[in-house]
Amino acid sequence: MAYKVMLIENNRVMLERLSSVIRGIDNYELEARFQQSGDALGQGAMYKPELILLDIDSGHNLALIPEFASVYPNAAILCLSSNWDPQNAAKMVQFGAKGYLIKPFTAKEFMEAVDTFGKTGMAASSETLAFFSPKGKSGKTTLIANLALSLARKSGEAVGVIDADLQFGDMSVFFNLSPQSTIVEATRDIKFLSPITLNSYFMEVPEVDKMRILCGTKKPDYAELVDIENFEELVKMAQSLFRYVLIDLPPGVNPISISAAELYTKTYMVSMISGGYEILHVKRALEIFKAWPNVEEKLRPVFTRVSPCEETQKRWLSQEIKFPVHAIIPNEYLMVSAAANDGRMAVENKSGSQFAENINRMADDIIVRRSGGSL
Ligand SMILES: Nc1ncnc2c1ncn2[C@@H]1O[C@H](COP(=O)(O)OP(=O)(O)O)[C@@H](O)[C@H]1O
Ligand SMILES: [Mg+2]
Structure with a gap:
């Protein structure tokens, strides 16, 4: 059974680009994708993602992580951003995300992220x-x-x-x-x-x-x-x-x-x-x-x-x-x-x-x- 992925990315071009990377990875299925986080949260009964990739560069997506975690309790959340920011990283973990992935990513980087963060999650404090x-x-x-x-x-x-x-x-x-x-x-x-x-x-x-x-x-x-x-x-x-x-x-x-x-x-x-x-x-x-x-x-x-x-x-x-x-x-x-x-x-x-x-x-x-x- 393929691992179900939900992708939320505000930028249309980036959404296409990331979608095609995920579609090319064995054992992963792009179950749903959205530009707006509100739309993704409104679909709670429709989808059962195991992994949510959430763009945090736009809107209030970072603050919406707890809501994603409660609407999709069986999903691990990985945040997407175009650059690394230690302050955001600390907040993400507090809110319940498992890790962080810089976009755009390759299939290899995606797999490494799932591997690194999937099991233990990101260190909440060190x-x-x-x-x-x-x-x-x-x-x-x-x-x-x-x-x-x-x-x-x-x-x-x-x-x-x-x-x-x-x-x-x-x-x-x-x-x-x-x-x-x-x-x-x-x-x-x-x-x-x-x-x-x-x-x-x-x-x-x-x-x-x-x-x-x-x-x-x-x-x-x-x-x-x-x-x-x-x-x-x-x-x-x-x-x-x-x-x-x-x-x-x-x-x-x-x-x-x-x-x-x-x-x-x-x-x-x-x-x-x-x-x-x-x-x-x-x-x-x-x-x-x-x-x-x-x-x-x-x-x-x-x-x-x-x-x-x-x-x-x-x-x-x-x-x-x-x-x-x-x-x-x-x-x-x-x-x-x-x-x-x-x-x-x-x-x-x-x-x-x-x-x-x-x-x-x-x-x-x-x-x-x-x-x-x-x-
Ligand atoms: N507890 C110890 N008792 C005796 N000799 C030690 C002890 N710890 C380290 N050494 C020896 O001292 C030398 C320097 O150790 P090392 O750990 O490389 O120190 P440093 O990193 O401060 O240079 C090495 O030859 C090491 O085997
Ligand atoms: Mg030394």
């Missing part, structure tokens, strides 16, 4: 977790890779990782990926992308259904090709694709960590214990972050390679930096490097270890926070 380190070699990428995996497994929701460590990005190495496209292409193309087309810039992670990675630059000198404003657009769009967005930021204070900071739900400041100077570096970085009005809420210091990895140590570090330390990760060089070498993560390979336990606790904290409940 937790964006940024990871920054005062200095390089902090255990940041190791932490993100393991935490992302833990989040995907525990929550069953979509997790997207953006490798924005423009000079030293190596997230792809951790997962043995050879990226076809990277953050350079994604930020370059962003003005022409929608969530669906952006999704294809993210690489799938083998054997992990819900997790995707936007890999970093292949050469350090590509770093300057990433425009900050475009990067912010990219983050906003990723927020509508993934429930959790994890961003690997460059070390040191950087426009990407500072200017885009209001987009991040939390910023994790990651430092590796190795000799003692890191405490000083963390304190210096804290001076900068303390300018944020809600720093206590938004900033989460994490220390890696902590030995012994115990509560007393966490308390001592908190006293030293005069700020609550969010988490400590044990010294497990062999475990994390052996795991990363074969493209697997220690959080799964060594699931009973203290390393895995501490990472899983960080994931629980993120998941609980968004559901508003408590463990």
Whole structure:
């Protein structure tokens, strides 16, 4: 049985064009089409669409989404627009639409939209977790890779990782990926992308259904090709694709960590214990972050390679930096490097270890926070 589609598009030429695309797709039947949303809503008893494509560029169609949802309770609603607008996207989801498709679309884009949004719908709200380190070699990428995996497994929701460590990005190495496209292409193309087309810039992670990675630059000198404003657009769009967005930021204070900071739900400041100077570096970085009005809420210091990895140590570090330390990760060089070498993560390979336990606790904290409940 073909999947029944109702199309509402005010512009006559566009209506024809989109109709012919839909008619050309196997297993989809264009059951009805209208120029006016009022006409479509008046036909409740006549049609039983399973998918409604609703143009939101004209009239009050955006505000009519709840009415469409009540007249056609068995239909998934995808909005059509000629350009992507994050504010409209947020409203659409609130009103009950499942996703967004830029018009005109090809059969392939249509299928991708149905595939991406059909099952889970667009993310209604997203937790964006940024990871920054005062200095390089902090255990940041190791932490993100393991935490992302833990989040995907525990929550069953979509997790997207953006490798924005423009000079030293190596997230792809951790997962043995050879990226076809990277953050350079994604930020370059962003003005022409929608969530669906952006999704294809993210690489799938083998054997992990819900997790995707936007890999970093292949050469350090590509770093300057990433425009900050475009990067912010990219983050906003990723927020509508993934429930959790994890961003690997460059070390040191950087426009990407500072200017885009209001987009991040939390910023994790990651430092590796190795000799003692890191405490000083963390304190210096804290001076900068303390300018944020809600720093206590938004900033989460994490220390890696902590030995012994115990509560007393966490308390001592908190006293030293005069700020609550969010988490400590044990010294497990062999475990994390052996795991990363074969493209697997220690959080799964060594699931009973203290390393895995501490990472899983960080994931629980993120998941609980968004559901508003408590463990
Ligand atoms: N918890 C840890 N204990 C010991 N060594 C670690 C730990 N986390 C990472 N490392 C090692 O430290 C080095 C840098 O880690 P990485 O995650 O790439 O840091 P960054 O992204 O900050 O450069 C790697 O060799 C990694 O194996
Ligand atoms: Mg790194």
